Amino acid sequence: MSVQEPRKNRIIVTVLGPDRVGIIAGVAQVLAENNINILDISQTILQEFLAMIMIADMEKSRIDLSTLKERLAAKGSELGVRIDAQHEDAFRFMHRI
Secondary structure (H helix, E strand, O other): OOOOOOOOEEEEEEEEEEEEOOOOHHHHHHHHHHHEEEEEEEEEEEEEEEEEEEEEEEEOOOOHHHHHHHHHHHHHHOOOOOEEEEEHHHHHHHOOO
């Protein structure tokens, strides 16, 4: 059994806010427009609120993370939710025990 190396270009995208039609489509559109592949997605509805986490791969994208964060934040503003993205390494560092 081989051990896979962690990908260097993975990001964690989080979405929080009131649930409504089109949120997943809107986030996926921004990622697809920037050649970013969604690897995994998890979501839950807590009463009327959406909490979603995506793992995505920026390996084939030409956009930098800062610009992507701006585009996702703008889409979030349009959709009435908060969307953020951070590099997987930063996410792991912040959530270590």
